[in-house]
Amino acid sequence: MASDPAHDPEPQAARNGVRVRLRPVGEDDGPRVVELFESLSPDSVFNRFLSPLARLDEERVRALTHLQPGIDYALAACIDDGGLERFAGVGRFRRVTAEVAEIALVVGDPWHRLGVGRMLLKGLTGIARDLGLRWFDSTIEPANVRLLRFAEACGFKGTLKYQNGLLNMRTDVESLFPANPRDPIEDHPRP
Numbered sequence: 001m002a003s004d005p006a007h008d009p010e011p012q013a014a015r016n017g018v019r020v021r022l023r024p025v026g027e028d029d030g031p032r033v034v035e036l037f038e039s040l041s042p043d044s045v046f047n048r049f050l051s052p053l054a055r056l057d058e059e060r061v062r063a064l065t066h067l068q069p070g071i072d073y074a075l076a077a078c079i080d081d082g083g084l085e086r087f088a089g090v091g092r093f094r095r096v097t098a099e100v101a102e103i104a105l106v107v108g109d110p111w112h113r114l115g116v117g118r119m120l121l122k123g124l125t126g127i128a129r130d131l132g133l134r135w136f137d138s139t140i141e142p143a144n145v146r147l148l149r150f151a152e153a154c155g156f157k158g159t160l161k162y163q164n165g166l167l168n169m170r171t172d173v174e175s176l177f178p179a180n181p182r183d184p185i186e187d188h189p190r191p
């Protein structure tokens, strides 16, 4: 699959120049998932898990690393730290219908704003398109402005709905990372 970064080991450069390689999360990745969790600020933990988790228990680590084939897809953004592989971030989705997947992303706080989230979402978008998925659903904290800005920067088109104090965001997979982004000035010519 040409657009599946899980099959493309070519690393990409983050904004700080560090090489980042995307690869699928595997069953042995528990220690790296825990280490990534420990690099998150309380805000990032809350925004990712929608609860103030203090630690990842064994059951949750297992759920995050033992993926159901054909249903769960997860990519890790890996960096080499003196010969040791570490996770700068992880993005995942779970297919809930033939057209819809629930998506979640997290990037370690030291890695924010370096392009890692964009790499992960682009990788997941490629996989989703290959699978014929149309929509990414996510449930987000309404105060998570970072995520809203991030989604907008990646080409978000879709719907946002309040439900029980949270925002349900439905993103059109086709709208993400458009090959020919529209020029907003052309869309709104001067009178």
Ligand SMILES: CC(C)(COP(=O)(O)OP(=O)(O)OC[C@H]1O[C@@H](n2cnc3c(N)ncnc32)[C@H](O)[C@@H]1OP(=O)(O)O)[C@@H](O)C(=O)NCCC(=O)NCCS
Pocket (backbone or CB within 6 Å): 043, 044, 045, 047, 048, 103, 104, 105, 106, 107, 108, 111, 112, 113, 114, 115, 116, 117, 118, 119, 138, 140, 144, 145, 146, 147, 149, 150, 151, 153, 154
């Ligand atoms: C949302 C998140 C994944 C973004 O990851 P990231 O690696 O920092 O994002 P990127 O560096 O790829 O940013 C891409 C673009 O998004 C926008 N963006 C990202 N973070 C932003 C911020 N804090 N403020 C404003 N714009 C922001 C920018 O336009 C940015 O491009 P630029 O840096 O060239 O201006 C990250 O903040 C995160 O892990 N948050 C905690 C968990 C979470 O909220 N997950 C989502 C719910 S599951």
